[in-house]
Amino acid sequence: xxxxxxxxxxGLLVALALSAGISYSVAWPAIAQDAPxxxxxxxGRKLYVNACQxxxxxxxxxxxxxxxxxxxxxxxRERFVRSVTDGLRAMPAWGNTMKPEQIELIWGYIxxxxxxxVTPASQ
Amino acid sequence: MNKRTLRSLxxxxxxxxxxxxxxxxxxxxxxxxxxxxxxxxxxxxxxxQRYSALEQINAGNAAxxxxxxNLSLDxxxxxxxxxxxxxxxxxxxxxxxxxxxxxxTGRQKWKVAVEVPADITGYLCCGIQSRGLAALxxxxxxxxxDAHVLALSMADGKTIWKxxxxxxxxxxxxxxxxLIAGGVLIxxxxxxxxxxxxxxxxxxxxxxxxxxxxxxxxxxxxPGGDTWKGEAxxxxxxxxxxxxxxxxxxxLVYWGTGNGTPWNPAARxxxxxxxxxxxxxxxxxxxxxxxxxFSPGDPYDYDGVNELVLAELPIANKPTKVLMQxxxxxxxxxxxxxxxxxxxxxxxxxxxxxxxxxxxxxGRPIDxxxxxxxxxxxxxxxFIEVWPSAFGGKNWMPMSYDxxxxxxxxxSIDLGMKIKYVKQQRPGGPxxxxxxxxxxxxxxxxxxxxxxxxWDPVTRKPAWTVLNKSPFWSGVLSTAGGxxxxxxxxxxxxxxxxxxxxxxxxxQTGSGITGLPITWEREGRQYVTVLSGAATVYxxxxxxxxxxNVPAGGSxxxxxxxxxR
Numbered sequence: 128x129x130x131x132x133x134x135x136x137x138g139l140l141v142a143l144a145l146s147a148g149i150s151y152s153v154a155w156p157a158i159a160q161d162a163p164x165x166x167x168x169x170x171g172r173k174l175y176v177n178a179c180q181x182x183x184x185x186x187x188x189x190x191x192x193x194x195x196x197x198x199x200x201x202x203x204r205e206r207f208v209r210s211v212t213d214g215l216r217a218m219p220a221w222g223n224t225m226k227p228e229q230i231e232l233i234w235g236y237i238x239x240x241x242x243x244x245v246t247p248a249s250q
Numbered sequence: 251m252n253k254r255t256l257r258s259l260x261x262x263x264x265x266x267x268x269x270x271x272x273x274x275x276x277x278x279x280x281x282x283x284x285x286x287x288x289x290x291x292x293x294x295x296x297x298x299q300r301y302s303a304l305e306q307i308n309a310g311n312a313a314x315x316x317x318x319x320n321l322s323l324d325x326x327x328x329x330x331x332x333x334x335x336x337x338x339x340x341x342x343x344x345x346x347x348x349x350x351x352x353x354x355t356g357r358q359k360w361k362v363a364v365e366v367p368a369d370i371t372g373y374l375c376c377g378i379q380s381r382g383l384a385a386l387x388x389x390x391x392x393x394x395x396d397a398h399v400l401a402l403s404m405a406d407g408k409t410i411w412k413x414x415x416x417x418x419x420x421x422x423x424x425x426x427x428x429l430i431a432g433g434v435l436i437x438x439x440x441x442x443x444x445x446x447x448x449x450x451x452x453x454x455x456x457x458x459x460x461x462x463x464x465x466x467x468x469x470x471x472x473p474g475g476d477t478w479k480g481e482a483x484x485x486x487x488x489x490x491x492x493x494x495x496x497x498x499x500x501x502l503v504y505w506g507t508g509n510g511t512p513w514n515p516a517a518r519x520x521x522x523x524x525x526x527x528x529x530x531x532x533x534x535x536x537x538x539x540x541x542x543x544f545s546p547g548d549p550y551d552y553d554g555v556n557e558l559v560l561a562e563l564p565i566a567n568k569p570t571k572v573l574m575q576x577x578x579x580x581x582x583x584x585x586x587x588x589x590x591x592x593x594x595x596x597x598x599x600x601x602x603x604x605x606x607x608x609x610x611x612x613g614r615p616i617d618x619x620x621x622x623x624x625x626x627x628x629x630x631x632x633f634i635e636v637w638p639s640a641f642g643g644k645n646w647m648p649m650s651y652d653x654x655x656x657x658x659x660x661x662s663i664d665l666g667m668k669i670k671y672v673k674q675q676r677p678g679g680p681x682x683x684x685x686x687x688x689x690x691x692x693x694x695x696x697x698x699x700x701x702x703x704x705w706d707p708v709t710r711k712p713a714w715t716v717l718n719k720s721p722f723w724s725g726v727l728s729t730a731g732g733x734x735x736x737x738x739x740x741x742x743x744x745x746x747x748x749x750x751x752x753x754x755x756x757x758q759t760g761s762g763i764t765g766l767p768i769t770w771e772r773e774g775r776q777y778v779t780v781l782s783g784a785a786t787v788y789x790x791x792x793x794x795x796x797x798x799n800v801p802a803g804g805s806x807x808x809x810x811x812x813x814x815r
Binding site: 176177178180181182184185188189190193214215216217218219220221222223224227244 | 264326327362369371372373375376377378443548644659677679680682687689690785786787790791792793794795796797800802
């Protein structure tokens, strides 16, 4: 049985596949009932690698350009979404090129690297 | 005559005087290296030797250098720019402004904004930069990060003309200083991480009308067109993202090209001409007279775009016009710039594992088995460790050539990288198109990730080496006074003894240094100016523990010996 949480993750992945324009020939990992979180994390990671890593570092480890996302407070998801959407200082505005679902996937990836036990995306 | 008329007359006289002070001719550009009082060109001369005949500051007194003034750029980007000093005014380009400064006091004369779209920085692969200006006849020329070319009045910064070179939403941007050569303004383009197709443009200096356009990837039917798979050339890179050099006697411009896109060489197939090359062009027409490709197929983002420094070297006991490049691929090249013939190519990076050398018979690298595998494997299963990394044995920060000592001073990088090539379609928009997984960077065992190296281009070995934990990401300046200036990513601006490499002096600025130091003279006093301000892609990606807690924040610093007055 597919849980509500899994349905939401699948929805995000489908939305991503339709809208991201990022299409590795490597197939997206099969969406299995027991692995939606891993799939979402991988989708978020790929978005992060293509769009964010060059300023925010490999696995969020950075000493320059971008905000150190290892220190971003888990409780301030809205601030994160606003900064990504509208831009902040050297951060470009991603609102025109990135869908809310994609920003959500990146937020989930950041949470997984930071060891947040329950990310807001999966609540 | 009433007061109003008098005021108007006074304003006209002042305006005329300002115009006179900033008047400047082609002869000034040609003689920039020989007239050390001012700095009229990017590179301190068309040869980009970044050498000055000034010697008031010398190895014996450099320890007494003092800060004269500091000017905030109000800007968190890389302050990786080289100022010009013309007719008593210093001009500085940032990505948001063009600024005129009184060089003696550091006071701002005028500051004019560059309007850029809010999402543009997503299209900049490697930090936000604006590296400098060109100038002629009272006009400043610059590029903008959203791929426009601007002509501005030196007197007040007002726009004279503005032209769009490309649409930034196609992955294009511009971060370099234009070059004035052969009666035209020449500009390149950035975008090699986004699937942009490289090109060079020439513009009419007065009107901004486009004079010629030269793609830097070869299409089918053109020479080199068969070195690409299918239509890969259309998104194949070869960006021209740094400023070329110019030999007015040969009437040739030398311009480097960058990596292929994606980095994954098997996805492009073959040599992918003219990526990672030097093009020798006739500036009036854009005709390519000769080319040399440093890294055929460019398997590891090594580019060929680093500065191509022109000099006369004794080769086989004969004075020879050469160009020199310390390529990211770890080899130092000396090329006969009249013919394009390779004279020498020797390893300068401490560790190289992608090629065992350069075959002097055909000018091509001798691949190691790892590179031979990479060239034919579009989809890899395991990570490999490559030296040098994509940061290169040296990155864009320009070296200096001291013609008196016949030594090159360069900031080298010693890092490896872990990569795994994977298939990727071009994502478009502000997303990287590399065709690889970047697993991280590897430090050398001794922890020294960079060095300031004095390289002898004739004997092809270092004269001295100063190792450092974090590579210096600043340009290098050398002087007849026997002093080498450069800056560290932790913010120290430093002077070294040209003969020995001994550190003579250092000063802690407010951010890391990515600027290009210059020296100039006014009223009998020698000054050294550099921009401080670092937000580099190295800092973002390399995981360098020694750069934690270095803040961003651009500013201009000027130094001199204590005034005797």
